[in-house]
Amino acid sequence: MIDNEEYGYRRTTLRVLLAVTIFAASFFAVNNWIAGFHLFAVIEGGVAAFWCWILIFAKSTKYLQRWSFIYLCTFYFLVIYGILITTFKAGLFSWLFIFPILSYLLLGIKAGSWITFISVSGGLAVLGNMVWVDNHEMHWIVMGNVGFTLAAIWSMVYVYESKREYIFNHLREQARKDPLTGLLNVKALNDTLADTLKIAQRHSYPVTLVYIDINDFKQINDMQGHQKGNEILLAVAQTIQELTRVEDYAFRYGGDEFCIIFPNCVHEQVRQTFGVRLIERVKLNLDNLTMSIGYAQTGPSDFCLPDTLIHRADKNMYVVKSILKSSDSFHEWQSGNETG
Template identity: 30%
Template sequence: MLASVDHSDQSRRRMFKTLLWVTMCFGVLFSVFNATRGLWLLVGIEVIYTLLSLYMLVVVERTRHLRALTIVYLIPFLGVMMATLANPNTSVGIFAWIQTIPIILYLLLGLRLGLIGSILFVSLGLYLYTQHYAEKNPSDSLGFLLDIGMATLAITIFSHTYEHTRAQTEKRLMELISTDYLTGLANRSKLTEIFARERAHAQRNDTPLALVYLDIDHFKQINDRFGHETGDQALRHFASVLSQRLRATDLLCRLGGEEFAALLPNTTAAQASAIAEELRERLASTPMLVNGTPMQMTLSAGVANLGQDGERLDELMNAADKRTYAAKRAGRNRVVSDEALALG
């Protein structure tokens, strides 16, 4: 996911902080209440958990392991809740807290873990109720059990539906943000995100990483002669033809206008030049049909390599862009990877 729009992570972080504050407030309240009833074990557990919540509130904003921290928090949190429900002296009203379990788990853990946790702990909570209250007044207890059980089931279904819809909406939003609407390729933002990941991988494993800058030759003439609709068709044709040659690990993206780039992980400069040549040849040999008439398209390309041409994306883009313009000056429909030609 794009770091700048990692809504899910930030949303769960805020939810977690809210729950920590609620835990501390209710921990103090219930520890005082249980102390008046002489339930010192529960008092000790609640005080310890209140202090744990305070510690987690301090570290939650800077942790990289939010889900792990959340699970570490939730297991004793739900354990304390189950222990409270299991206590014979617990008020029957406490069982209303079972209904909060699906909401908390879905909001903090997502769809799969939320469903698993809800089924597990809601079932356990209802079982504990049957063990401690069913014999006291069976008819009243059964009615209460059905009420709280059906209400909790409804909340679980609503929570599951909400989380599923939210996850699908967020996924679609991320696709829209990172995809070029015309060609369906990745856009510049996606390139920036993937480059950061691939550069870290290349530096960590000492593997090459190459960037190819691609520019459609005489694209303005296509627009001027045939119109913008044909120009859009040409962009889609270009994207389709080149995508068929690239590997699944490669990233082809549209930078804007008729300018494209291909990020090639685990690829040396020589290998990237060969791939760019294949792309050039494939495009030149695959004309686009305009009103039933084949129209040949060509490209000019420049190649840059991580390390030799820089460590940042803008440095590689600048180097590859210069070589692309060198290819255009040399007559177009060619690939340049040599620094001398780019400066010439």
């Protein structure tokens, strides 16, 4: 799935390319009509009009990659058709040089590689056919120059786009992580929970959210120092990661609070497996550190909103915390079932 930043980058690129090529297609349509290539001129004019239609909604369409693909296909058809019906002197083959650039800019590495391979192979095949039929305007040396130039452009664009996507994905991943614990952060929680609930609703399976708060964490910071507090947060985060499944999502919600999303799990299953093990492991390894844990489930039939599910888990956590505060002996409690 392409995120909003990536869509914005590719959306701007498509709109600029449309504006430039609409002008170019219109200009050459007039010239080709004057030169006697009436059918080609009509096709160019029709394609330019079609691109104008794409340009109108390119700013807001949800199907940006699909329309980028359609734009590239119509552009490629126009160039190849022009090469076939005009003379070599027209220089239409020079447009082949920008297809590797356009493909990677608009579609990224995977789709861009396929489109580049098809467009470059097809373009070279058309030029090779002109040599094969002994076109006096074409020579094998020209074919070689075109081929090596396309290969050089393709290689440079591939390296650039690979590095750009790597850096972009790395920065995006860093922006989603808590710098101290390495868990996902609260921004990632909102996005991930919304996506998880959409998938769960589509497949009709439950989702359980766990809300964890470390008891008396402020006292630990005040009495033992923030360094000790950070060590405890790191230890709790590591324990959470060790006890969750690959398909689960763990987050540092803020301060001494953590959230975990358990797709396709009812709350009782999570409480009896993850919850019990977490309490035992933390007590054993962290000098009887205690936590308040709240659970909230939604689905598999009726689903609540992400904010509602977080609020319910938070509320259940505070119920546990209030019980612990009013208890004479400090034992672990966990909240009851809540389905929404």
